Structure formats: structure tokens, C-alpha cells
Amino acid sequence: MGFQDGLAEAARTIEDHLRHVLSDLGGLPVVQAMGYAAAGGKRLRGYLVLEGARIHGIAPAQAIWPACAIEAIHAYSLVHDDLPCMDDDDMRRGMPTVHRKWDEATAVLAGDALQTLGFELVACPDCHPDAVVRADLALSLARAAGARGMVLGQALDMAAEQADTPLSLDQITALQAGKTGALFGWSAEAGARMARADIAPLTGYARALGLAFQIADDILDVEGDAAQMGKAVGKDAGRGKATFVSLLGMDGAKRRAESLVTEACDCLSVYGSEAGNLQDAARFVISRRT
Numbered sequence: 001m002g003f004q005d006g007l008a009e010a011a012r013t014i015e016d017h018l019r020h021v022l023s024d025l026g027g028l029p030v031v032q033a034m035g036y037a038a039a040g041g042k043r044l045r046g047y048l049v050l051e052g053a054r055i056h057g058i059a060p061a062q063a064i065w066p067a068c069a070i071e072a073i074h075a076y077s078l079v080h081d082d083l084p085c086m087d088d089d090d091m092r093r094g095m096p097t098v099h100r101k102w103d104e105a106t107a108v109l110a111g112d113a114l115q116t117l118g119f120e121l122v123a124c125p126d127c128h129p130d131a132v133v134r135a136d137l138a139l140s141l142a143r144a145a146g147a148r149g150m151v152l153g154q155a156l157d158m159a160a161e162q163a164d165t166p167l168s169l170d171q172i173t174a175l176q177a178g179k180t181g182a183l184f185g186w187s188a189e190a191g192a193r194m195a196r197a198d199i200a201p202l203t204g205y206a207r208a209l210g211l212a213f214q215i216a217d218d219i220l221d222v223e224g225d226a227a228q229m230g231k232a233v234g235k236d237a238g239r240g241k242a243t244f245v246s247l248l249g250m251d252g253a254k255r256r257a258e259s260l261v262t263e264a265c266d267c268l269s270v271y272g273s274e275a276g277n278l279q280d281a282a283r284f285v286i287s288r289r290t
């Protein structure tokens, strides 16, 4: 099966499992909003979990739990990031954002509940028979999602919005390592954690992949705006905010993203041909159009 088909199949499996989990929670508006927010998306983080688990011999029936956990946490982050007090976005994944479809209070609660659901999914016995492994998954997920990881990156991003001078390349790299890199890191490492194996090759892989993903995001932002408005100004660059494109130039950003993909693939040499799908995932992050 090719990478695109594998990703589509993983996305369907994750979608079905999340729907099944949410069906146990009743029909309150907040639960409907959780299902709405958790639907769709590329499922790249969940795919990394499933592939990282597969190469470590973890059964798919177990791996689906952390795959859904990371997608629930990712969905929460998007719901909260879209709120008027943060990015104030009206659309997400081609649909109205949760606070536009419902209201702000429902969006805050749905995000909160998606976050706690993520921890529930890795803490439940179906995820892994060994409570020590489940605790390790939960602890590492808390570190990746919280004030050492994604929340730190988001807070640095908000501070940068208020700063007088744009961030340097090192600063923006550190910011993005938290904001988007931390969840990619956890996703890639989860299978190794479940197998009690060395996470180091996957840590290196995800660090490079996460950065390549963010550079590609900045490139898409500029190219999307240029296509729409006939000029090369991305949303963030338009606000005078530093981006990888504003700091490296378009060609420099593309070259950096490509060298990061090579670096990510090289980190996986220890797994031989078993890591082919993870290498394809790294190539995908810089070739995607959304």
C-alpha cells in the first residue's frame, strides 16, 4: 500500500475509534462539539503513532488508543487556538470553528474535554496491560502538551505578537519546537514507549519532521495568500511577525525544509526498510497542499 492510501486508511480507523469513544458520552451540545472538532484533518500525528507502534511490534488494537489520544489533544489545541482570545478564526478544516457554530463557552468546554479525553485514552487498560507503560505515556503526553511543550510554544507565540522586534531564527525555531514539534515528538515516540524500546531515533526524526512541517506551513501560508491576492504576503508575515519564510526567504525556506526531511529520514536508518512509511510521512509534510 502506498503512503497516501496508508494515511487514508489510518485516518478512517482513527475517525471510527474516536466516534465510538465519543458515543459513550451522551448527546449534550458539548459532546456534539467534541465530535465536530475531532472530525477530519490529515491525522498525521495519529499516523505517526500507528507506524511507530507497528515497527515496534505493538498490536494495532493497542496502538489505536494513543493514536486517538494525540488526535484528541491536537483537536483541543485547534479549538482553543481558534477562539477570539487567541487567533479568532472563523473557519477550521473547511468548516465553521466550534465557537462560531456553537458559542465560546461550548468551545472552551469542548476543548477542555478533548484534552482530558486524550489522557483518559492512554490511561485506560486497553491501551497497554502494564500500568507503568500507561503512566509513562500519560507523563510524556502531559510534558509534550503542557507548559514544557505546546502551551509554552503558544505562549511564546502570543508574546511575540506583542514584541517590538521580530523573533530571530533561533527564537522561532525554539517556539515552533514547542508549539507544533512537541506533539509530533510524542506521536513518533509513543510506539517505542509502549515497547519499552529506545526512543532516541524517533526523537531525532520528529524534531526534524516537526520543523519541516512548520516551515512548510509558513510556505503554504505565503503561497496561499499569494494565490488569493496576487501578492506574496502570508497571514503572519502580513502582521510583521517573523516566519521561516521572512527569515530565510522562500528559496532558503524550501531548501531548509528539504534538508530537514533528509535529516529526519537518516535518523530512522536503525530500523532499515521497516521505517519506509515514516520516511514517506516526512516527505509528505513538505509536499502537502493543506
Ligand code: GRG
Pocket: 040, 041, 042, 043, 044, 074, 076, 077, 078, 080, 081, 093, 150, 151, 154, 179, 180, 217, 290
Ligand atoms: C491553544 C494550547 C494551545 C495551543 C495551540 C498547535 C497550536 C497551538 C495552534 C495551531 C495553530 C496553527 C494553525 C499552527 C500551524 C501548524 C498547525 C498545528 C497546523 C494544523 O495541523 P495540521 O495541518 O491539521 O496537522 P489537521 O487539520 O490536518 O489535523
